[in-house]
Amino acid sequence: MGLANNVQSLRPKPSSDTEKITINLGYVDLGHIDLLVQDGFYSNRTDFIRTAIRNQIDRHADATKQAVIRKRLDLGLRHFGRADLEAVRAAGEQLDIRVLGLASIAADVTPELARATIASISVLGAFQASAAVKAALADRTS
Numbered sequence: 001m002g003l004a005n006n007v008q009s010l011r012p013k014p015s016s017d018t019e020k021i022t023i024n025l026g027y028v029d030l031g032h033i034d035l036l037v038q039d040g041f042y043s044n045r046t047d048f049i050r051t052a053i054r055n056q057i058d059r060h061a062d063a064t065k066q067a068v069i070r071k072r073l074d075l076g077l078r079h080f081g082r083a084d085l086e087a088v089r090a091a092g093e094q095l096d097i098r099v100l101g102l103a104s105i106a107a108d109v110t111p112e113l114a115r116a117t118i119a120s121i122s123v124l125g126a127f128q129a130s131a132a133v134k135a136a137l138a139d140r141t142s
Contacts, residue, residue, distance in 0.1 A: 019126045073100040081106040085117040094119035105129035111136035
């Protein structure tokens, strides 16, 4: 086993499973961040901001866990494909989707199938679906 097999990434690289956000910071706060980057504490501004966010999430982990249980949220990534929703429709059921993370509906799901199978959808994080499916579910989305 070579040394390369023992190397672990200290910072996860951004990937397609991330969402871009924009924030406004005061000049002094931004200067502090730049100083910490310049002095080598962080590799760049994004690294600092991600670390700060993760630290706050860790700080409130117990409250978050309780809220996830109380609100009956699925944690992580949930993908709903056409076959999944057709099976729900065949069973004569409807879904109440509650996700903390990413909920996605496949591109081949029609607005009609989505309306027939999804009673409600609540996402804390990001919701990915075609514009037509999002429009069809607009009155069921919170």
